[in-house]
Amino acid sequence: MAKWYLVYLAQSHPGFRKAELESVADLLHIEASFESHDIDHPFMPVLLEDDEQATKLAQRSMFIRGIYELWGEGSDPASLHADVKSKSSHYWPDYMTCSFKFDLVGYQGKRNRKDQVKLFESFAYLAFEGPIKMKEPDEIFTILEEYHVVGREPAATPDRMWLGRQVALGQREFKLLENYHLKHRSYTSTTSFEAELSLITCNIAQAAPGKLLYDPFTGTGSFLVAAAYFGALCFGSDIDVRVLRGKDGKSIKTNFKQYGNGYLLGDVLTMDFTHDAFRKSLQMDTIVCDPPYGIREGVKVCGAKNEQRFVGKESVLVDGQLAHTRRDYIQPKKPYELDALLDDLLQFASERLPIGGRLCFWMPTENDAQQESRIPQHHNLELRYNLVQSFDKWARRLLCYVKRDGDYVGTTLTKDQRTVKNDFRVRYFQGFNKQPST
Ligand SMILES: C[S@@+](CC[C@H](N)C(=O)[O-])C[C@H]1O[C@@H](n2cnc3c(N)ncnc32)[C@H](O)[C@@H]1O
Structure with a gap:
């Protein structure tokens, strides 16, 4: 059965994103609707069959920065926790013993280290028993936040927050655009x-x-x-x-x-x-x-x-060969x-x-x-x-x-x-x- 994923998109050329995602999905025979796409926002929920589909999309689209299995969303930590508890508890048992870490992605704003750790710790009710590994853990649980900008500064708190299990990162996260620059x-x-x-x-x-x-x-x-x-x-x-x-x-x-x-x-x-x-x-x-x-x-x-200048020129010979049949002949343009x-x-x-x-x-x-x-x-x-x-x-x-x-x-x-x-x-x-x- 299809489930919700959160797609994190690059904000460069946003007017091209929906067309690209639709074209890639069509090419890969993935039935997905991108109707919720909004050029002003980098986060977009999408219904997909499974992680394999999500990974294929992320590997092919130039806009996708990451795709996450969506565990919940909210406008602040309290509403996020409530949503995670009501919507994703059926996912939790699969991740009880694997190694893991928490990560934070902030769009137009970020938290200081102390706030980040406090936020990560607030998910203790997930009760994962596996080891926390900062390098190459089995799973990465990501909190994604979108801030608006006040003047030139990010707002103090995000407008929206999501929790997702990272499924795949896009090619642009692996220096593709730099290599092809x-x-x-x-x-x-x-x-x-x-x-x-x-x-x-x-x-x-x-x-x-x-x-x-x-x-x-x-x-x-x-x-x-x-x-x-x-x-x-x-x-x-x-x-x-x-x-x-x-x-x-x-x-x-x-x-x-x-x-x-x-x-x-x-x-x-x-x-x-x-x-x-x-x-x-x-x-x-x-x-x-x-x-x-x-x-x-x-x-x-x-x-x-x-054209008058060339009338009769078809018979001009160079070294006994018709000029226009020679390899070095340069055609008029x-x-x-x-x-x-x-x-x-x-x-x-x-x-x-x-x-x-x-x-x-x-x-x-x-x-x-x-x-x-x-x-x-x-x-x-x-x-x-x-x-x-x-x-x-x-x-x-x-x-x-x-x-x-x-x-x-x-x-x-x-x-x-x-x-x-x-x-x-x-x-x-x-x-x-x-x-x-x-
Ligand atoms: C805008 S450039 C394309 C640049 C190319 N995308 C690149 O990566 O360098 C247009 C090209 O069309 C070529 N061109 C102009 N008239 C042409 C014609 N009648 N037939 C084929 N090529 C033509 C030019 O020589 C030029 O290289």
Whole structure:
């Protein structure tokens, strides 16, 4: 029978938490409701089948700091004790003789050592007979407290308290985010995507062992590295051969080696995404990317801006070989609209993803009321999540679409139907001061 667990969540990017938890639970076939999730609070009760489910969730979610079998809650020690006595006495006999210790987790506030010990001792009625072990005890009983802040100081007493048996700690408690931080990564550039949000994106995209993940705008491979952490087989492409080759002996390959999962790097191809070289029947289980915004790197596709200049050039020979068939031939490139590129991306995903497969990509927008009208839509793709990371004058959105079957009739919103243009580059350099173009 399902029972209550308390999930302790990190407060970074709280707007992304519910989507990530739902995606992870769905991937792991865990039926759980996260309806009680509240972005302003780090503690969330959840009904789960057992410790195994709780552990799986904690090991996979980037937001979970810890999961605890919930023994009781209250607004002060007296109400906490009353709740523990009325709700959890059936758990106690299982822990009579094991070694144990008490721990305290405080959010936005803490107790001094003397208060902590007094609080721990107030649970003496549990009457555990096993030895107290500070290092590697069999069980850790944790009191979790949430304080509010008055001015800049924590309130004197917590608003809520819980007692839980620690079931599992999340990966972020074991330095995962530090190890994957860009400052420790062998190969990065100005386009590299931060580690925490890359990992969160790949969780929402449901990257997993046995799945083929593709990033069409690979750059330095931030999403591939994150997807490989979750065991996906990674493929990528980029129009810029230099970024894929790397420099000074450092490349996407050395990044994979650094994390010990080189075997998960399928390959990276130099390719214009809008003229892809894949066979038509090739399916990708998951597509994750950060398309070019046009700020640091322009949106470019193969082709000539002035086609007249190239008329008749197909027959130019270099050392007796047609120039455009040589390996060292550099194709002309022309600018392209971000809006058109996003439509191409959705069309590609609708053709290449299996039913249920996900497309997750980041799209820059500005902080105005017209953001929704810029979101591209495709009738075969359900827009499952539209998550915002706000900066001062602009924002970027993580859009997650799920491929649906033929019976699904979703919305279509291509660039010609979208009421507001995604001319992010122009607007960025104007400082977002003028009216958006329609
Ligand atoms: C925002 S960056 C992605 C950065 C990447 N996530 C990383 O970790 O470095 C966009 C990338 O798209 C590439 N790009 C631009 N136009 C492209 C096209 N038509 N086809 C494929 N790649 C393209 C750029 O060369 C650039 O590396």
